[in-house]
Amino acid sequence: MNATVIGCGRWGSFITWYLDKLNFNVMLYGREDSEHFFRIRVNNGNDMVKFGPNVRYSEDLDEALAFADWIFISVGAQDFRELMDSMAAKDTKGKTLVLCMKGLEKGTGMRLSQIAGQYAPQANVAVWLGPGHVQEFVKGNPNCMVIDSMDSGVKRELVNALSGKLIRFYYGDDLIGNEVGAAAKNVIGIAAGMLDGIGRSSMKGSLMARGAREVSRLIKAMGGREMTAYGLCHLGDYEATLFSEHSHNRSFGEAFVCAQSQGNRTEMDILRKGRHNMGLAEGVNTAQAIMLLSCEYNVDMPICSGVYSVIFHGMEVQEALEIMLLRGIKSEFY
Numbered sequence: 019m020n021a022t023v024i025g026c027g028r029w030g031s032f033i034t035w036y037l038d039k040l041n042f043n044v045m046l047y048g049r050e051d052s053e054h055f056f057r058i059r060v061n062n063g064n065d066m067v068k069f070g071p072n073v074r075y076s077e078d079l080d081e082a083l084a085f086a087d088w089i090f091i092s093v094g095a096q097d098f099r100e101l102m103d104s105m106a107a108k109d110t111k112g113k114t115l116v117l118c119m120k121g122l123e124k125g126t127g128m129r130l131s132q133i134a135g136q137y138a139p140q141a142n143v144a145v146w147l148g149p150g151h152v153q154e155f156v157k158g159n160p161n162c163m164v165i166d167s168m169d170s171g172v173k174r175e176l177v178n179a180l181s182g183k184l185i186r187f188y189y190g191d192d193l194i195g196n197e198v199g200a201a202a203k204n205v206i207g208i209a210a211g212m213l214d215g216i217g218r219s220s221m222k223g224s225l226m227a228r229g230a231r232e233v234s235r236l237i238k239a240m241g242g243r244e245m246t247a248y249g250l251c252h253l254g255d256y257e258a259t260l261f262s263e264h265s266h267n268r269s270f271g272e273a274f275v276c277a278q279s280q281g282n283r284t285e286m287d288i289l290r291k292g293r294h295n296m297g298l299a300e301g302v303n304t305a306q307a308i309m310l311l312s313c314e315y316n317v318d319m320p321i322c323s324g325v326y327s328v329i330f331h332g333m334e335v336q337e338a339l340e341i342m343l344l345r346g347i348k349s350e351f352y
Contacts, residue, residue, distance in 0.1 A: 019042055019043065019086075019088070020042065020043045020044075020045070020085055020086035020087070021037050021042040021043070021044050021045075021086050021089075021090060022045045022047060022083065022085050022086040022089045022090065023037070023045070023090045023091075023092065024047045024082065024089060024090070024091045024092070024093065025047075025048075025091060025092035025119075026046060026047075026048040026054045026055045026058050027054060027092065027093075028066065028152055029118060029119070029152065030090075030092035030118070031046075031058065031063070031067050031152075032066070032067055032155060033090050033118055034046045034069060034073060035063070035067035035068075035156075036155070036184070036185070037090070038069055038070045038073055039070075040179075040180070040182060043072065043074075043086075044074065045073075045074040045075070045081075045082055045085045045086065046058070046069075046073060046074070046076075047075075047076050047078075047079060048075070048077060049077065050077045055075075059075050066153065066156060067152070067156055079104060079105070079108070080108065083108050083110065083113070086113075087112065087113050087114060088113070088114050088116060088176075089113055089114065089115050090116045090118055090146070091115060091116065091117050091118060091119070092118040092119055093119065094119070094121070094298075094300070095119055095120070095121025095122065095123065095201075095300060095303065095304075096123065096124060096303050098117075098119070098130055098133055099123065099133050099137075102136070102138065105137060105138060106138070110138040110141040111140040111141065112140070112141070112142075113141045113142070114142040114143075114144060114172055114176070115134050115138060115141050115143050115144070116144045116145070116146055116176065117130050117134065117143065117144070117145045117146070118145075118146045120147060120200040120201050120203070120204060121204070121303065121304055121307075122197075122198070122201045122303075122308070122311075123307060124303040124306040124307045125307075126307075126310070127307045127310040129193075129194070129197040129198065129201075130197065131143045131145060131193060142167065142169050142172045143168070144166065144167035144169075144172055144173060144176055145164075145165070145166050145167070145196060145200075146164075146165055146176075146180075147164050147166070147190075147197070147200040147251045147255075148161070148162060148163030148164045148200075148251060148254060148255060149161055149162070149163070149250060149254055149255040149256075149257065149258040149259075150163060150185070150258060151258055151264040151265075152264075155184060155185075158184070160183060160184050160185065160186065161184075161186075162185070162187075162188065162250055162254070163185050163186075163188070164187065164188050164189075164190040164196060164249070164250045164251055165177045165180070165187050165188075165190060166189075166190025166191070166192070166193050166196045166197075167190075167193065168193055173190070177189055188250065192242050192243045193242075194237065194240050194242035195237040195242030195244075195246025195247065195251070196246055196249075196251040197251075198233070198237050198311075199237060199246055199247050199252030200251040200252065200255065201300075201308075202233045202236070202252065202304065202308060202322065203229075203233075203251075203252045203255045203256065204259065204267045204299065204300050204301030204304050205267075205301045205304050205305045205308055205321075205322050206225065206226075206233075206256070206259070206321065206322075207259035207260055207265055207267030207271065207299075208267045208268070208270055208271035208299060208301045208302070208305070208329075209229065209271060209321055209324070209325050210222055210225060210259070210260035210261070210268050210271060211265075211268040211269060211270060211271020211273070211274070211275075212271040212272065212274070212275045212325070212328065213271075214271070214272045215271065215273075215274070215275035215276050215335070216279075216335050216339075218339070222260055222261070225260070225321065226253070226256050226260065228320075228321060229256075229321050230247050230248055230252060230256075231247075231350075232317070232320065232321055232322065233247045233252055233319075234246075234248070235317050235318070235319075236311060236312065236315060236317045236319060239315035239316070239317050240311070266299045267299040267300065267301040269299070270289060270299035271299075273285075274286060274289050274290075274328070274329065275328070275335045277289065278334065278335065290302065290329060290330075301325075305322060305326040305329060306326065306330070309322070309323065309326050320341075320345065321342065324338035324339070324342055325338075
């Protein structure tokens with residue numbers, strides 16, 4: 019079976035490697051001006067994964083789309099609309115777009131499957147979400163993930179084809195909840211890093227419980243199922259996001275508050291704009307999208323709001339924490 023992968027970052031490279039291991043015929047597409055793509059072509063992989071000899075490469079989007087009916091996409095969530103715009107005039111009828119990233123559009127709060135539907139209405143759209151770091155997968159450490167789609171047949175076909183000893187896939191049954199939950203966990207990951215940065219790591223248990231609860235309220239308000247927040251897309255991804263040394267979002271949160279405590283506004287600005295060597299943590303943009311959705315659906319989200327206030331409004335982390343601790347007493351599951 020043929021498969022095209024669009025995106026040659028850390029996760030896109032892993033997907034290429036994984037599909038190659040499953041004996042797919044894989045074509046990896048990258049932009050002509052992409053340094054990542056150039057290095058991957060030269061080395062047949064990167065510092066995390068090495069591809070087999072049968073992986074093909076293309077800088078031609080038409081060629082990449084024509085190569086396969088399954089198109090796996092792994093680009094930055096904020097770059098996704100631009101990619102889909104470039105695909106709008108292409109023939110994607112009957113193809114399956116598998117979105118392999120976690121995020122929401124910051125200016126609109128839109129889910130990525132919604133954006134895909136605007137530009138490729140005749141394509142099937144699925145999402146591949148859940149916990150796992152490339153660094154662990156390539157060591158042979160297995161994990162569980164979710165495939166979801168509005169088309170149950172497409173969902174089952176993908177799960178059956180992609181499941182193996184390294185990744186056990188489950189059928190998702192709440193596209194709204196899985197997309198929102200997967201994106202929002204990155205904001206909670208930033209909060210975890212902020213707790214690490216101020217020496218309050220012992221509060222991560224409370225962060226996990228309260229974070230999942232506020233995200234579940236948003237999912238319900240948007241038409242999804244509350245319980246989805248407690249599944250693999252959100253709570254199930256907490257270990258990889260809130261505790262792991264490999265987590266960009268946790269590392270960002272810790273680095274940001276350390277710069278804040280030192281009064282280093284230059285470093286804070288570099289981190290906020292993604293110009294640091296760790297790159298931009300997706301949760302930074304997602305925090306903006308979550309605030310839009312929180313207002314639109316009138317959902318109380320104190321943790322996400324606190325993260326947003328620290329990053330974009332200069333609030334001290336300790337002040338944000340005190341506001342959350344001292345606000346009005348509520349029932350645990352309000």
